[in-house]
Amino acid sequence: LAKTTQPISMDSYEGQEVNITCSHNNIATNDYITWYQQFPSQGPRFIIQGYKTKVTNEVASLFIPADRKSSTLSLPRVSLSDTAVYYCLVGDMGEAAGNKLTFGGGTRVLVKP
Amino acid sequence: EAGVTQFPSHSVIEKGQTVTLRCDPISGHDNLYWYRRVMGKEIKFLLHFVKESKQDESGMPNNRFLAERTGGTYSTLKVQPAELEDSGVYFCASRAWNNEQFFGPGTRLTVL
Numbered sequence: 001l002a003k004t005t006q007p008i009s010m011d012s013y014e015g016q017e018v019n020i021t022c023s024h025n026n027i028a029t030n031d032y033i034t035w036y037q038q039f040p041s042q043g044p045r046f047i048i049q050g051y052k053t054k055v056t057n058e059v060a061s062l063f064i065p066a067d068r069k070s071s072t073l074s075l076p077r078v079s080l081s082d083t084a085v086y087y088c089l090v091g092d093m094g095e096a097a098g099n100k101l102t103f104g105g106g107t108r109v110l111v112k113p
Numbered sequence: 114e115a116g117v118t119q120f121p122s123h124s125v126i127e128k129g130q131t132v133t134l135r136c137d138p139i140s141g142h143d144n145l146y147w148y149r150r151v152m153g154k155e156i157k158f159l160l161h162f163v164k165e166s167k168q169d170e171s172g173m174p175n176n177r178f179l180a181e182r183t184g185g186t187y188s189t190l191k192v193q194p195a196e197l198e199d200s201g202v203y204f205c206a207s208r209a210w211n212n213e214q215f216f217g218p219g220t221r222l223t224v225l
Contacts, residue, residue, distance in 0.1 A: 032212065043117070043204045043216025044156070087156075093212045098169045100146065101206075101214060103156040 004088045009108040018075040020107050022088030025069050030092045033064060033071045038085045038106070047086075048073070049093075075109075083111045115139070117207050117217035125223045131193040134220045138187070138207030144168075145188050146214060147180060151201035162188060195224045 005023040012018045024033070032051050036044035048055055050062040050071070061074040075082060085106040093099055118137045126132050138145045147159040159178070160170040164185035173180070177196070182188040192199055202221050206214040 034212070041218065043206070043219050045216065046213040049212055098161050099144065099208060099212060099214070100158045100161055100169060100172075101148070101156075102158065103148075105155055 004090055004104045006086075006088050006104065006107045008105065009110070011110050011112060012078055013112050014079055015077050018078050018082070018109060018111075020073045020075075020086055020088070020109070021070055022073070023070045024088070024090045027068050027090055028092070030094060030097070031090050032093045033062065033068075034089045034091075034093075034101070035060070035062065035073045036087045036089065036101075036103075038087065039083075044087060044103075078109075078111045080111050080113060082109065084109060117205055117215050119203075119205050119217040119220050121220060122218065123221045123223070125225065126195055127225050128197055129194045131191065132195055132222060134190045134192075134203050134205075134222070136188045136190070136205030136207075136217060138205070139209070139215055142207035142209050142215075143185070144208040144214075145182060146206040146208070147188070147190055148172075148204040148206065149201050150204070151198065154201075156204065159190075192222075195222075197224050200224045 034049040035047040037047050038044040048060050048062045055062045063072045085108050087106040120135045143164050145162040150156045158172040161168045162182045165182050179191045202219040204219045206216045208214045
């Protein structure tokens, strides 16, 4: 499974856009890029997933360049409740691979008032 | 729709004792996963069930850990005998047909 590298922590302020970049130089052809969010004392929660180019949902956007060696999670206009740990995961999401998730250290995002 | 539930939320036991953790997945989810985070480490995969069958148990640390999913509904993870290094948070997740895994709140296990 591809190893991921992301910042340990980031600070932001309410209303700002937060961009978290994840490096995954060894990503394989079958690998997808998935982001999870985790609040204290809770399990991780799926945010977004993509394979290439750009994906957007009601929560975030995911930008993936053509070489797929990195990806950027963009959180628009964050609020205090967006303070959490954000995990970038890369792996084969096919049924044969089992869809098991490999977590790294994550990025601890602190949103200040 | 109820989410993934785990019981107990917290368990404190002494070294050498036995503990059984339970996970109730979202109804209809055939895929069930166990993960754990031990102190200071990253969340690690333990095993994956498809219905009642173990699809992948490559992450199980040793034979003190036994997971079951009789009938393909809820799952249990038993640790016997528990050791100090087993302390951590044990997460269960379930998945339907797509790629999104839904996690439970976790069980915090403390082995004294």
